[in-house]
Amino acid sequence: MDRTILDGTILDAVVVGGGPAGATAATDLARLGRRVVLLDRAGRIKPCGGAIPPRLIRDFAIPDDxxxxxxxxxxxxxxxxxxxxxxxxxxxxxxxxRGPFDEWLRVRAALAGAGRVTGTYLRLTRAGDGPVTVHYRDAAGAEGALRARLVIGADGANSAVGRQEIPAHARMRxxxxxxxxxxxxxxxxxxxxxxxxxxxxxxxxxxxxxxxxxxxxxxxxxxxxxxxxxxxxxxxxxxxxxxxxxxxxxxxxxxxxxLKPLSRFDNGRDVLLTGDAAGLVAPASGEGIYYAMFGGRLAAEAAHAFLATGDARALAQARRRFLKAHGRVFWILRMMQTVWYRNDALRERFVSICRDPDVQSLTWDAYMNKELVRAKPAAHARIFFKDLAHLFRWVSP
CATH class of the missing domain: 3.30.9.10 (D-Amino Acid Oxidase, subunit A, domain 2)
Structure with missing residues (x-):
């Protein structure tokens, strides 16, 4: 990468974490003309079923190979x-x-103009009102530093950036x-x-x-x-x-x-979380790749607005827009997990419900397109009453 990035230049943003959320944020910021570096540790592969819906393939131009x-x-x-x-x-x-997929996303970020640094995040420091400094350790064990106006933490559910900067992160379930x-x-x-x-x-x-x-x-x-x-x-x-x-x-x-999006994604100053670090994983299913990449895109757009205006309130739009798009689905899935996953008797009834053609149709429509199907109110009503019948054991599983 360009060595001038490491020689004290003040970047627009450093993205910590090169999974789907971080790589997407870095790609989009680079395409918007921002000077951004993607910091990711080597050899990381997240355990993941690896499912991606057609909506993701379309929205993020994922090649068939x-x-x-x-x-x-x-x-x-x-x-x-x-x-x-x-x-x-x-x-x-x-x-x-996830190994090849995540690396392809990181390469795409680099091709868009993002710098890549391989290293382990250590901490953030600040000097007065100036830029934030990201300290990291490279593969050889040497400590390096990057200075930037903004840090995007996309470093997973145990986010070190989040633990340092967002108090609500310590209470993440x-x-x-x-x-x-x-x-x-x-x-x-x-x-x-x-x-x-x-x-x-x-x-x-x-x-x-x-x-x-x-x-x-x-x-x-x-x-x-x-x-x-x-x-x-x-x-x-x-x-x-x-x-x-x-x-x-x-x-x-x-x-x-x-298990739940954080009550706040940013520190009100110069740090914004996204992906697993912000809690963007669907309850009940554990699906995260689409929501990570969508969250990464929203983080990039919020970061771009902040960098253009200097107004840290712009960072809050990432959470607000995510919940507007998916908050209702997350609430429904959380209720579903709370109700149906409690014991085997309820799980038996839950699987029985899945035989229903209305359930199957609406489930796949919602999953494939990442939105609730509002055009089928009668089907939603039938599912509601069928759920009640199974929950109160008015029908056999």
């Missing part, structure tokens, strides 16, 4: 091992491998996710165009477990916020139950997932 699989149905498995298939219908859900990447068996026993989702207390007492195809590998994982629950043990049980206990394990990964 990054898709390792195309999902055309989901299979929901209940505590009693009852399976409900939910075909996508028209179109597909893309699957990506999280689910811990863990998965194992396993070679796909040659027998053809696993459908390469179907995701399997397990709603079973033995595999997760408060979330779900999954087997997602990634072409020549499978992501087998689970998540839970319950302390003491063995995620590795649960994945081991799932592998044994599905005949994958002897498959080759390529790698194992774990990381926290936030």
């Amino acid at each position: 990054l898709l390792v699989a195309k999902i055309r149905s989901a299979r929901m498995v209940s505590p009693r091992d009852r399976a409900v298939d939910m075909p996508v219908g028209e179109g597909f859900v893309g699957m990506v491998d 999280q689910v811990f996710a863990y998965h194992e990447i396993v070679r796909t068996p040659p027998s053809g026993a696993f459908e390469g165009a179907r995701c399997d989702v397990y709603y079973q207390g033995v595999l997760s007492p408060d979330f779900y477990a999954w087997i997602f195809p990634h072409g020549d590998t499978l992501s087998i994982g689970t998540g839970s916020a319950r302390k003491g629950f063995s995620l590795r043990g649960a994945v081991g049980r799932l592998r044994a139950a599905t005949g994958l206990e002897h498959g080759e394990t390529v790698r194992r990964e774990g990381a926290p997932l936030p």
Whole structure:
């Protein structure tokens, strides 16, 4: 990269974290003509099922060759091992491998004009009312520094930037996710165009477990916020139950997932959070890639407005616009998780609801397009009353 960036030049922004949120923010800022550096540590791969909806592929121009699989149905498995298939219908859900996918996003940021620095974030410091200094340690162990008018923290649910700058970050509630990447068996026993989702207390007492195809590998994982629950043990049980206990394990990964957007994304001065660092992960599903990239784009636009005016109030528009677009969906998903994930009896009924054609149609419409379908009020009403019937056990699962 251009060495002048490291020689005391005051940048417009430093983006800490090179996942989908940070890479998108850096790309968009560079395209807006801002001097921006993307700081990311080497070798980071987030545990993730890797699903991306058509809305993301369209909005962020993702090339087809990054898709390792195309999902055309989901299979929901209940505590009693009852399976409900939910075909996508028209179109597909893309699957990506986060290692190559994230690096492609970082390369795109560099091609747009962002500088890239590989290193581990250490801390922020300030001298009076001047720019903020980002301290980091490079791969050789030497400490470096970048000065900027703004820092965008996109460094994950345990964001070091957030812990230092946003008091609400210390109260962030999280689910811990863990998965194992396993070679796909040659027998053809696993459908390469179907995701399997397990709603079973033995595999997760408060979330779900999954087997997602990634072409020549499978992501087998689970998540839970319950302390003491063995995620590795649960994945081991799932592998044994599905005949994958002897498959080759390529790698194992774990990381926290936030459960709710923070009450504030910025410090009112020169720091703005986005992605997992801001809590932009969907409740109930744990979906984060689309929301991370959408949040990264909003962060870039808010940052651009702040840099143009010097008014730190512009930073708040990132949270306001995100909640306007997705706050209602997040609230519905949070209520769904609270109601249906409490025990196996309710999980059994939840999976039973998924047989309903109205539920399947509206679920896929909302997921694929990332918005509630307002044109089908009758279907919404039918689902509401069916949910009540299952919740109060007026019908059998």
